[in-house]
Amino acid sequence: KAGVTQTPRYLIKTRGQQVTLSCSPISGHRSVSWYQQTPGQGLQFLFEYFSETQRNKGNFPGRFSGRQFSNSRSEMNVSTLELGDSALYLCASSLDRGTSTGELFFGEGSRLTVL
Amino acid sequence: GDSVTQMEGPVTLSEEAFLTINCTYTATGYPSLFWYVQYPGEGLQLLLKATKADDKGSNKGFEATYRKETTSFHLEKGSVQVSDSAVYFCALSDRNNAGNMLTFGGGTRLMVKP
Numbered sequence: 330k331a332g333v334t335q336t337p338r339y340l341i342k343t344r345g346q347q348v349t350l351s352c353s354p355i356s357g358h359r360s361v362s363w364y365q366q367t368p369g370q371g372l373q374f375l376f377e378y379f380s381e382t383q384r385n386k387g388n389f390p391g392r393f394s395g396r397q398f399s400n401s402r403s404e405m406n407v408s409t410l411e412l413g414d415s416a417l418y419l420c421a422s423s424l425d426r427g428t429s430t431g432e433l434f435f436g437e438g439s440r441l442t443v444l
Numbered sequence: 445g446d447s448v449t450q451m452e453g454p455v456t457l458s459e460e461a462f463l464t465i466n467c468t469y470t471a472t473g474y475p476s477l478f479w480y481v482q483y484p485g486e487g488l489q490l491l492l493k494a495t496k497a498d499d500k501g502s503n504k505g506f507e508a509t510y511r512k513e514t515t516s517f518h519l520e521k522g523s524v525q526v527s528d529s530a531v532y533f534c535a536l537s538d539r540n541n542a543g544n545m546l547t548f549g550g551g552t553r554l555m556v557k558p
Contacts, residue, residue, distance in 0.1 A: 333487070360544050372488075372533065372548040385543045419487055423544045433544060435480075435487030 331356065333436035335420050341442045347408040350439045354401050354422030360384075361403040362433065363395060366417040375418075378403055379425055407441075415443045446471045450534045450549035457524055457556050465519040465552045467508075467534035475536040477501075477510055477517040478546070482531045491519075491532070495539070524556045 334353040342348050354361050362385075363375040374387040378397035395405040401422075407414055417440050421433035450467040457463060469475065476495045480488040492501030497512035506521045517534060534549040 362544055362546075364546075364548075371550045372546075374545050374547070377543050377545055379543065385541070385545045387545075421488075421544075425544065432490055432493070433488075433546065435489070437485070437487045 333420055333422050333434055335418075335436035335439050337439060338437065339440050339442075341444060342410050343444050344410055344412060346410050347406060348410060348441060349404055349406045350418055350420075350441075352403045352405075352420030352422075352436060354403070354420075355424075355434055358422035358424050358434070359401050360423040360425040361397055361401060362421045362423070363403070363405050364419045364421065365389075366419055366438070367415075372419070375405065410443045412443050415441060417441075446475065446536060446538060446547045448534050448536055448547055448549035450532075450552050452550070453531075453553040455552060455554050457554070459526055459556055459558050460523045461556075463519070463521040463524045463528075463554065465532055465534075465554070467517045467519065467549060469515050469517065469534075469536050471515075471536055471538065473538045473540045475538055477508070478535045478537070479506070479508055479517070479519050480533045480535060480548075482533065482551075484530070488533065524554070526556045526558055529554055529556045 360379045362377040377385040397403045417438040419438045421435045447470045478493045479491040481491045492503040494501040494510035500509045531551045535546045
């Protein structure tokens with residue numbers, strides 16, 4: 330069974346640009362979450378999508394957005410990049426059973442460097 | 445809001461030593477608790493979980509007991525191996541939340557020397 334796939338794995342952008350990251354969940358998983366991982370702030374929740382609807386949202390500015398498609402694949406977008414957006418962005422999928430189980434399956438991440 | 449605090453690393457041990465990584469939490473509700481592990485260059489993997497007080501989660505020789513009275517979920521292993529070298533994250537989720545949002549601790553890096 331294929332795991333969570335994230336693309337691209339590495340990318341370099343400059344300040345002011347925008348970036349789109351993609352995530353393909355495990356087959357049958359309808360919940361997709363995104364986390365930002367940095368050495369200083371650790372793992373921070375960005376948002377969660379379920380059945381194409383944003384179900385939860387973390388405390389990030391509006392420059393961070395996401396969406397989910399009918400096949401459960403998800404994308405996140407960061408506009409007007411800042412140096413502080415340099416991070417590992419992790420996507421996680423879950424077999425949602427209606428209540429929080431916390432059993433997330435993570436991809437290897439997309440490492441974004443902003444110059 | 446909810447928060448998780450775990451001991452700062454790195455923790456350096458010799459092979460076959462006993463491991464404890466402390467984790468305490470603050471939650472408004474009645475959370476489920478988790479330990480996730482991140483090996484170098486990889487995403488996080490669920491190591492073990494506990495969903496109610498006094499539950500013990502266990503996997504691969506690791507154990508953690510949900511202690512509601514001390515709001516703790518300490519990770520233990522009796523004999524570590526070099527292959528256990530990784531970053532360990534304690535996390536909680538609010539079971540009243542209709543979703544899968546996790547609150548993570550800062551992570552503890554474990555280094556095991558042969």
